[in-house]
Amino acid sequence: MMRRNLLLIVSAAALAFALPAAAQQGHYQAEYRLSTVVGTAFPWGKGGEIWANLVRERTNGKINIKMYPGVSLVAGDQTREFTAIRQGVIDLAIGSTINWSPQVKELNIFSLPFLMPDYAGIDALTQGEVGKAIFRILERNGVVPLAWGENGFREVTNSKRPIRTPEDMKGMKFRVVGSPIYNDTFTALGANPTQMSWADAQPALASGAVDGQENPLTIFTAAKMHTLGQKNVTLWGYVADPLIFVANKEVWESWTPAERKIVKEAAAEAGRQVIQLARKGLVAPDLSMISQVEKLGVNVVTLSPAEREAFVKATRKVYQKWSKTVGQDMVSKAEKAVAARKQR
Ligand code: X2X
Helix, strand or coil: CHHHHHHHHHHHHHHHHHCCHHHCCCCCCCCEEEECCCCCCCHHHHHHHHHHHHHHHHCCCCCCEEEECCCHHHCCCHHHHHHHHHHCCCCEEEEEHHHHCCCCHHHHHHHCCCCCCCHHHHHHHHCCHHHHHHHHHHHHCCEEEEEEEEEEECEEEECCCCCCCHHHHCCCEEEECCCCHHHHHHHHCCCEEEECCHHHHHHHHHHCCCCEEEECHHHHHHCCHHHHCCCEEEECCCCEEEEEEEEEHHHHHHCCHHHHHHHHHHHHHHHHHHHHHHHCCCECCECHHHHHHHCCCCEEEECCHHHHHHHHHHCHHHHHHHHHHHCHHHHHHHHHHHHCCCCC
């Protein structure tokens, strides 16, 4: 009996040594690395700054979050961010659902063309059953989901001509991001998509290696895409990418319950602010963001419902194909939530 106890003690001690420093409560890293794609000139990066500041203040500097924009912890390859969080190369992240969808296929739900018709449609998913289901899936994938944020509705831009119909996109070269669903969508529209990282996108636009891209208007203005030849914007609102605040599991478990509460509440607060910033000037009656883009000398096309419908039709097969990848149950839940949403 004594020998058994001794063995238990010895193995417990060995286990304690085997655990990395991060996993022991009361041990703090000098800094916690927070990954984002873009910096503080963008709502997304602002969200990171807000989160870091709130946590630093409320933990009296014990949890010191340092932001690494440009997904620099994975050498700019945003599609590897999720794996790096899981492995502990990244401690915290605010990530786009698009960039993590290669590892978490259900996140492609937000990339199904024309699923979300408006901002209430995004909220119907993230703030409802679908959002909860996505968080459970992220947990099963070994990260700790904390809050939702938003990048925004991704509008199509190009250097060639105004886009009003799918035919206008024929043969145009577009930079697309993250998930292969974007290759399928742009191919279905008759365009020529090439997947590349955000870091590579800007030089490719500047040199004319690609004609166009798709991103929220807040990204367009902060990255000054009008100086990268992007003189045409079409507001088609085909997809929107929410952001998700997450923590590496071991790092999370190294914090006390009180600290976890602080970090989670701060993420929720920062998330709400990011969503506000991402929508600023884009929700009627305040459409100042659109006039701001026009003032840059950019031609902004707003589609009539019938014109928009032509894009919906042309991408319907992609929607159906990728619904199977996401899971038909989840897609049905999402469609019901969108249909039942409260319109503002
Ligand atoms: O790369 C993009 O287009 C960006 C910045 O929007 C994302 O990370 C999804």
